[in-house]
Amino acid sequence: MSIIEQRRTEVRTEDNTYQIVVSTRTDVDRAEPTPRVMITLEAGGPGGEPVAEGSLDVDVAVANTVAELVTDGLLSATGAGRGPRRRSAGRPAQQGRPWSEEMDAELESRWIAGETVAQIAAYFERTPGGIRARLPRVGCDPENPGCYLPVPPSRRTDLDGGEPS
Structure with a gap:
């Protein structure tokens, strides 16, 4: 040897x-x-x-x-934990990747046009959860398809029907 x-x-x-x-x-x-x-x-x-x-x-x-x-x-x-497992090969290709301004604009446009979370997720190659999490960041209401988030009272102007603060 x-x-x-x-x-x-x-x-x-x-x-x-x-x-x-x-x-x-x-x-x-x-x-x-x-x-x-x-x-x-x-x-x-x-x-x-x-x-x-x-x-x-x-x-x-x-x-x-x-x-x-x-x-x-x-x-x-x-019974010890192993930590996070590797993601499967079948995960969406863009999952976890950064969003660009163009992608944000496209997300907003598709949501307001009435597309479903599943359709948008397929288009962007991301998970439905990722889409739901991103919607508020572009001003869209993830609970109401096709709708924007309401303007909070603290940010309303005369044009919104309230007084500026």
Whole structure:
């Protein structure tokens, strides 16, 4: 066996100390040497007592998949959260992207013309929730299709039927 690369890491969380060694190696004894990854873990509690130990030897081609499976399995077994998941490939193409002034004007025009949230979402390649959230920013009432938001009393002028304040 010949070691190609080795990384050692020590991590302290709460009361435990984890020592992780990741080695990439090639078995020269085999007829067809293939790169392998050996992961060794040792963990000690506050008094140095062992709380975890073990090793895993995998083909380098499946190392990422094994790492994901171990992570998912541990987190689901312990009930720990994993954080936000990656969005699916089927999400709208423009979801989360910034709006331009031209897009805002088109959104306002389509809403006032009577298009539905679903139609507008399809046109802009965004989610219906994103469209509903953007409508008030362009002065449109997301609760009343085809309508603008009312002018608040504090901003009314004589032309609006009120007195300026």
